[in-house]
Amino acid sequence: MTDLCYMACVQRLLAARNRLFPQFATHNALTVASVIEDAGSVDGYEFQRLYGMGEALYEALGAELPEAVCRIYAPVGGHRDLLAYLVRRLLENGANSSFVSVAADPRVPIAEILRRPQTRIADAEDARNKKIPLPRDLYEPERQNSAGVEFGDRASLEALLAEVREHAASDVVAAPLLDGVALPGVERKITSPIDGSAVGTVYDGDDAIARSAVAAAAAGFPAWAATPVEERAALLDRAADRLEINRGRLLALLQSEAGKTLDDALAELREAVDYCRYYAAQACSTLTPQPMPGPTGESNVLRYRGRGVFAAISPWNFPLAIFLGQVTAALAAGNAVVAKPAEQTPLIAALAIALLHEAGVPKTALHLVPGDGAVGASLVAHPRIAGVVFTGSTEVGRAINRVLAAKDGPIVPLIAETGGINAMIVDATALPEQVSDDVVTSAFRSAGQRCSALRLLCLQDDVAQRMLDMVIGAARELTVGDPRQIATHVGPVIDAEAKAKLEDWIAANERAGRLRFRAEATPPEGGIYVTPAVIELDRALDLDREVFGPVLHVVRWRAGHLEALIDEIAANRAALTLGVHSRIDLTVERIAARLPHGNVYVNRNMIGAVVGTQPFGGTLLSGTGPKAGGPNYLRRFATEQVVTINTSAAGGNVGLLAQDE
Secondary structure: OHHHHHHHHHHHHHHOOOOOOOEEEOOOHHHHHHHHHHHOOOOOOEEEEEOOOOHHHHHHHHHHOOOOOEEEEOOOOOHHHHHHHHHHHHHHHHOOOOHHHHHOOOOOOHHHHOOOHHHHHOOHHHOOOOOOOOHHHOOOOOOOOOOOOOOOOHHHHHHHHHHHHHOOOOOEEEOOEEOOEEOOOEEEEEEOOOOOOEEEEEEEOOHHHHHHHHHHHHHHHHHHHHOOHHHHHHHHHHHHHHHHHOHHHHHHHHHHHHOOOHHHHHHHHHHHHHHHHHHHHHHHHHOOOEEOOOOOOEEEEEEEEEOOEEEEEOOOOOOOHHHHHHHHHHHHOOOEEEEEOOOOOHHHHHHHHHHHHHOOOOOOOEEEOOOOHHHHHHHHHOOOEEEEEEEOOHHHHHHHHHHHHHOOOOOOOEEEEOOOOOEEEEOOOOOHHHHHHHHHHHHHHHHHOOOOOOOEEEEEHHHHHHHHHHHHHHHHOOOEOOOOOOOOOEOOOOOHHHHHHHHHHHHHHHHOOOEEEEOOOOOOOOOOOOOOEEEEOOOHHHOOOOOOOOEEEEEEEOOOOHHHHHHHHHHOOEEOEEEEEOOOHHHHHHHHHHOOOOEEEEOOOOOOOOOOOOOEOOEEOOEOOOOEOOOOHHHHOEEEEEEEEEHHHHOOOHHHHHOOO
8 A cells, every 4th residue: 555655746746747756765666667667767856865775776677777777875864864764764675565674584585575566455345454443433333423523634624614604703602501591690701812802792600590400400400310221322322413503603703712723722622522422332332231240130231320310510621511511410310400601611501502402302491601710619518419529629619619618408529631741751761752742732732621631741860851942943943823723833821820820839949040941932912822832840849830821931850760650640639641762661661650641642742632432530639530421420419219010019020031951
């Protein structure tokens, strides 16, 4: 398939010889012959070979076609720069399928070596390896994967941008929704963090509306709880379809209200769709009645029931995905829901609720109360709240826990995902280029406003300066500005309060001589931007808080002192995400075994957990578990009931009559 792709590219290049001068680097005799055959001559292009390789091939070509041109190239540099390149060449050329390898093997017939790749494929039906599923089929038969967009395909990207532009000027309104009826509230304008322009209007609820919403949800709970789990799941699948149909509206609002870049907005929409379908599938597999073993003459069945009314309190950094992840999990388990979105992003939440209602989720089972923290506190304190699902700061999570613990009546479960001082440990064996890419992505994508974002980079002293120089060099190339522009990497922070906290932190560290880098940019007028910064600390313990923005902290650690570094990371008692870059398996295992972080990412970036593949959530100060998007999540939203029936009292176990002796 690689050879076929190469030849397809050859044909495109040869056809453009009036504008381009093609150069074909190959040591494969069949490829050389195929190029000449397709070109019809050796004019208007050249071949290339690596120094020390392909000599006999090109000597033979020169003897037969003296006018053919072959350029010889060679890698030049020090051991540090060339080692990875040379190892890759050894692996490629030494592979069993490599022409260089088989051509030197006298046991391989010439006819086999020169067999054209298209004869191996036969036809288009055989061109794809059927054991490798297409992206949409990745999770079949359980569920369909969310639809993505290849940004490298011009037509696909233009179609997506056209959808977003169509809805860019939408004026959205959010208001308390009780049984589907919009109630009046305190009017507040929502402005964009991009440039301060108007996005829409929200009518915030208050304590009285919050109490009314809980009462309405309690009234709607019995009917929803009695709805068969398969029917609830079907409605969530339909909701996923509604989200994808309304892609343009949702992406436009994610950008204007939350300040998302296009790739971040699309990733969040996909995550929301995946939550709907994943929890629908999980409900059918984990919440259906399960027969339990027991003696003949007795039936034992384990059932799952909704708890009652759940308060879903979500953050602004993932105003669609986390918001809907909470809501759909609670609904799938048979609960009625009162959703309280972040006060910065109520418009996205209102649109999401409207789409769920359109999909058939009963308006009596799903209610919306926008507002500030006081509204959330009213919901948590209400005596009829049967559960709280929360994502946000550790401080607010603690406050919710205390309120729930102080209530009389049933013990109310709290499902919380809170913040973390997320670290990445890099040793001297790590690949610098890969480290640089992963650090910049983990620390600065989404303007650093992810729960999982990298906050503390720990570099082994032997390689620290070189790697830090590469990270800073890559960060310097980031484009800060309007996230609606496709070339933008770093958009705005969410509001003026967040900006002030970040700027104060950066300024304090600059005064202390710790600031190593600060990006320069001229963002849009009226916007709320913090340019990426790199701060170097003396010890990991010096970072004692979550700095929620595009600020990367760096510490150096000496070889032989890994345990001391791990102890310092463990001392902050936050355990959400952890990154490790090392080519030593024992080092990776040693770190992962010592630290209880909920998500550990090895030799890759540490953001973008995928629903059903990387269940997300932390431990200790970073969350209660179970993990969102994982197989244990839904059961936390439900209660268990075992029904035991003495079947002998009704004449015995009739199921035995249908069995073979």
